[in-house]
Amino acid sequence: MQTLFEKSVAGKRGVTVAPPEVETYSFDESLLRTELDLPELAEVDTVRHYTALSKRAFGVDDGFYPLGSCTMKYNPKLNEEIAALPGFAQAHPLTRADKVQGSLAVIDTLNAYLAGITGMDAVTLQPCAGAHGEYTGLLVIDRYHKSRGDFKRTKVLVPDSAHGTNPASAAMAGFEVVSVKSDGDKGVDIEELKKAVGEDTAALMLTNPTTLGLFEKNILEIADIVHAAGGLMYYDGANLNAVMGVVRPGDMGFDVVHLNLHKTFSTPHGGGGPGSGPVGVKRALKPFLPTPAVVSTEKGLRYEKGKQSIGKVSAFYGNFGVYVKALAYIVTLGGKGLRASAETAVLNANYLRARINEFYPVGEQRYCMHEFVLSMKKLKDETGVTALDVAKALIDRGIHPPTMYFPLIVEEALMFEPTETESKENLDRAADALREIIQEAYTAPEKLHTSPHNAPVRRPDEVAAARNPVLRA
Amino acid sequence: MSDYLSITPAEREAMLGKIGVGDVSELYADIPATLLKKKVKLSEGRSQQETFRAMKALAARNKNYDSVFLGAGSYNHYIPSVVKSLASREEFLTAYTPYQAEMSQGILQSVFEYQTMICRLTGMDVANASHYSGATAAAEACIMCADKTPKVVTFDNVNPDTLDTLGTYLSARKIELIVLPAKGGLATELPESVGKAGAVYLESPNYYGLIENVSAVAESGKAHGAAVILGCNPLSLALFKTPRELGADVAVGDGQPFGMPLSFGGPYLGYIAVTKDRMRKLPGRIVGETTDADGRRAYVLTLQAREQHIRRERATSNICSNQAHCALTAAIYLAAMGPQGLKDVATVCASNAHYLASKLESVGAKRFYNGEFFHEFVTVTPFKAADILRALDARGILGGLALDEHRILWCCTEMNTKEDMDAVVETVEATYANFV
Incomplete structure (x- = not known):
């Protein structure tokens, strides 16, 4: 498909702008640029271009999207309309607090809901994505230790099954990363943890349910070990969808939590963002949250600039337009709806897993949470068909592939997360598609090695893309 | 309560049967009982219509302005x-x-x-x-x-x-x-x-x-x-x-x-x-x-x-x-505006800002800095910035940002009409008259 630049025709005009009602101002020529090479298109050309692009994309509204760890649930239309209400969309962030009580109430109310859901005492909505939340939470932890005169805590423990953002965020926050071995399906290896933890431990970062889609059974013991050494427990909320309304990270022993509103709380992911990554903390860490906080006063809601705060982690108050959608979602579902969603997410994952088990071994017969990891190693050993081949073959059947080759501790991993909004019929269809692909692996593997065959393009040459980068037209 | 689920009770039963459990709670067997006993407070949800009404009421607690002269990192432009x-x-x-x-x-x-x-x-x-x-x-x-x-x-x-x-x-x-x-x-x-x-x-x-x-x-x-x-x-x-x-x-x-x-x-x-x-x-x-x-x-x-x-x-x-x-x-x-449209927007913003700056200067709100500017500028007045901004607010105009007691950072975009800008000038003039 042609690019915007190839479609450009010199002299074409898009949206016209009314001339100024006042005298046109001219800047000194020494300041001015001589060319502005942007595409020249009529409005209809722009419309056709982006409509064509949209047909070469695939969202949750198009079909099943079991991308593990990403919680691709349905994004309610209601929430889009609410975020676009002029009262919210036209509010300037620097307006005096007394004139934007609606926006401040959104922040205050959502903070309270998220604190309740996670079992935390205070929340900031400033972080713009999950990784940004991790970073913020770790800075808060660092500041907390230092405020107590404890300057030795330079290390953050991260299980080897963790998302890549965990160690990357710890490094960004100035910590040294210590990788802790996982004991397969059993989760964190307690003996390894005991060896790694010490008086230099700032925190342990943990995803629970784990990235294998299993609940960390020893969570209370793990929290005790870390706390006994003076470290804090950090909860990566990527997998909260399995347990929201059922159990709370705060009760599991976690001190700091980040959430992904674009996963768990249904805000659309927009092809890569914007997300929103609120951070919740226990009372002792509240003074260190990013500034400003929204507080209730006699005159109404106001901003408060905390003296011990880590400062700002982004402009203004983060991705307001995203978290207003999350608030609408929570208000609609209520606690009961959130719990029903979590339970159904777990039901759907276990059902799909049971269906797959009819024709391919799914591993140990322990119930998964909201997602499960399938190793395609057996298939690869027997047929040469890889997890990648299977993923690409799913594309030909109108299903977005699961997450591939993650977590790193499972060979030929495919991680399925169906989410609660998928129907039984869709899960059955996906299981049937997978059965068909696996049968084909034994009869005609060649076709799978070159799949997909029905997509706008076949497998792109990624090696060439990285070796000779073409990053702009 | 509303939710966005797509499974009937009969399907749920069939799915549980396939998994081999009688109830969803059995799937949470790995969670320590002490944790499950701690009940999470569960509120009732609402219908979509009720949510819309409640959220609209929140949005209505924000004041919407007819004209905005506040920028400082967040700019009010026309969105085609x-x-x-x-x-x-x-x-x-x-x-x-x-x-x-x-x-x-x-x-x-x-x-x-x-x-x-x-x-x-x-x-x-x-x-x-x-x-x-x-x-x-x-x-x-x-x-x-x-x-x-x-x-x-x-x-x-x-x-x-x-x-x-x-x-x-x-x-x-x-x-x-x-x-x-x-x-x-x-x-x-x-x-x-x-x-x-x-x-x-x-x-x-x-x-x-x-x-x-x-x-x-x-x-x-x-x-x-x-x-x-x-x-x-x-x-x-x-x-x-x-x-x-x-x-x-x-x-x-x-x-x-x-x-x-x-x-x-x-x-x-x-x-x-x-x-x-x-x-x-x-x-x-x-x-x-x-x-x-x-x-x-x-x-x-x-x-x-x-x-x-x-x-x-x-x-x-x-x-x-x-x-x-x-x-x-x-x-x-950018595709919709094209190079000419984009230049036109920038030119209107700059023209409006230079008009407003010179008019404000003529009524006693002098520019605090001398250099060339794009579409934002700072004024200083002998009277209080807060008084100007309050008077503008009463007219449905969101004034600039008070940098301190006497200085205001103004922004103009293509959204501001000459009438709006003249209203700002008039308000500053009136505030000055009260001060004198």
């Missing part, structure tokens, strides 16, 4: 209907990060085109797929450039939220941040005492709206061994010389003026663009062009060896989710 209409197409809105290239060519191509337009605006070679905001883009650009010499120099005339974010990010990485005082509102050459530095960060137009002598600051920065990072409102680049022409190595800023509503401060769009030599140090996603197995043009996420999911703690950044949909919005905005 075509931008909203195209950006809200569900295939764009409800997709995840384009990990599966074959299914995501539309999104990948839109990012590639966005990167191209950012490069052409800034004169740079490579742009990333977006960052959270102009503030975080500046912070990560500084970290990128200060990896060998952990010292960054900036000025107290950059956006205060950006400055605060720089402080947070740099101190975590143990990079020294030196904030030099501006002179007459403008950045200065670096004094000898600064010594060797990794980067110098300045903005033009700066927080006060003034256009900096970037070349002079850049030259002096380079004499200190520093990479030059220039923050720009990208709309100003419709008119002014590119950061590259002015000697910058890195261009950053916030793309909110390109089609994003004020939305109480976000989501906005951080952009980062660099010269080719820094390509492999950029934070975040980058889309590249390649070919598929049949030789057709195809787009992919590329140079991923920089990123957290490959490099973990040695990645150039921890960023994963970015502001992709905002980048899409900006690209559609």
Whole structure:
């Protein structure tokens, strides 16, 4: 498909702008640029271009999207309309607090809901994505230790099954990363943890349910070990969808939590963002949250600039337009709806897993949470068909592939997360598609090695893309 | 209670049967009983109609203004209907990060085109797929450039939220941040005492709206061994010389003026663009062009060896989710406006601002700084800024930002009519009359 630049025709005009009602101002020529090479298109050309692009994309509204760890649930239309209400969309962030009580109430109310859901005492909505939340939470932890005169805590423990953002965020926050071995399906290896933890431990970062889609059974013991050494427990909320309304990270022993509103709380992911990554903390860490906080006063809601705060982690108050959608979602579902969603997410994952088990071994017969990891190693050993081949073959059947080759501790991993909004019929269809692909692996593997065959393009040459980068037209 | 589930009670029973359990609670067998006993407070939900009513009531507690003269990092521009209409197409809105290239060519191509337009605006070679905001883009650009010499120099005339974010990010990485005082509102050459530095960060137009002598600051920065990072409102680049022409190595800023509503401060769009030599140090996603197995043009996420999911703690950044949909919005905005439309918007903004500044001067609100400006400027009055802003508020006008007791930072865009501007002037004049 042609690019915007190839479609450009010199002299074409898009949206016209009314001339100024006042005298046109001219800047000194020494300041001015001589060319502005942007595409020249009529409005209809722009419309056709982006409509064509949209047909070469695939969202949750198009079909099943079991991308593990990403919680691709349905994004309610209601929430889009609410975020676009002029009262919210036209509010300037620097307006005096007394004139934007609606926006401040959104922040205050959502903070309270998220604190309740996670079992935390205070929340900031400033972080713009999950990784940004991790970073913020770790800075808060660092500041907390230092405020107590404890300057030795330079290390953050991260299980080897963790998302890549965990160690990357710890490094960004100035910590040294210590990788802790996982004991397969059993989760964190307690003996390894005991060896790694010490008086230099700032925190342990943990995803629970784990990235294998299993609940960390020893969570209370793990929290005790870390706390006994003076470290804090950090909860990566990527997998909260399995347990929201059922159990709370705060009760599991976690001190700091980040959430992904674009996963768990249904805000659309927009092809890569914007997300929103609120951070919740226990009372002792509240003074260190990013500034400003929204507080209730006699005159109404106001901003408060905390003296011990880590400062700002982004402009203004983060991705307001995203978290207003999350608030609408929570208000609609209520606690009961959130719990029903979590339970159904777990039901759907276990059902799909049971269906797959009819024709391919799914591993140990322990119930998964909201997602499960399938190793395609057996298939690869027997047929040469890889997890990648299977993923690409799913594309030909109108299903977005699961997450591939993650977590790193499972060979030929495919991680399925169906989410609660998928129907039984869709899960059955996906299981049937997978059965068909696996049968084909034994009869005609060649076709799978070159799949997909029905997509706008076949497998792109990624090696060439990285070796000779073409990053702009 | 409402939910968005799609399973009937009969199907639920069948599914539980297939799994081999009688109740969903059995699936939570791994969770310690002590945890399950702690009941989470569960409120009732609402119907969609009730939620809409409740949220609309919250929105109504925000005052909407007829005219806005407040900027300072968040700009009230006209958003053509075509931008909203195209950006809200569900295939764009409800997709995840384009990990599966074959299914995501539309999104990948839109990012590639966005990167191209950012490069052409800034004169740079490579742009990333977006960052959270102009503030975080500046912070990560500084970290990128200060990896060998952990010292960054900036000025107290950059956006205060950006400055605060720089402080947070740099101190975590143990990079020294030196904030030099501006002179007459403008950045200065670096004094000898600064010594060797990794980067110098300045903005033009700066927080006060003034256009900096970037070349002079850049030259002096380079004499200190520093990479030059220039923050720009990208709309100003419709008119002014590119950061590259002015000697910058890195261009950053916030793309909110390109089609994003004020939305109480976000989501906005951080952009980062660099010269080719820094390509492999950029934070975040980058889309590249390649070919598929049949030789057709195809787009992919590329140079991923920089990123957290490959490099973990040695990645150039921890960023994963970015502001992709905002980048899409900006690209559609730029395509819809075209070069002439964009120049026209910038020209109307500047013309309005210069008109308002001269009219305000004539009624006793003098400009506090002298230099050339784009569409923001600072006035000083003998009477209180708060009195002016209160009087404007009563007329449904959102005035500028009070910088202190007597100074106001004003912003004009193409949204302000002459009538609105004259109303501002009249109000200031009346406030002055009361003061005298």
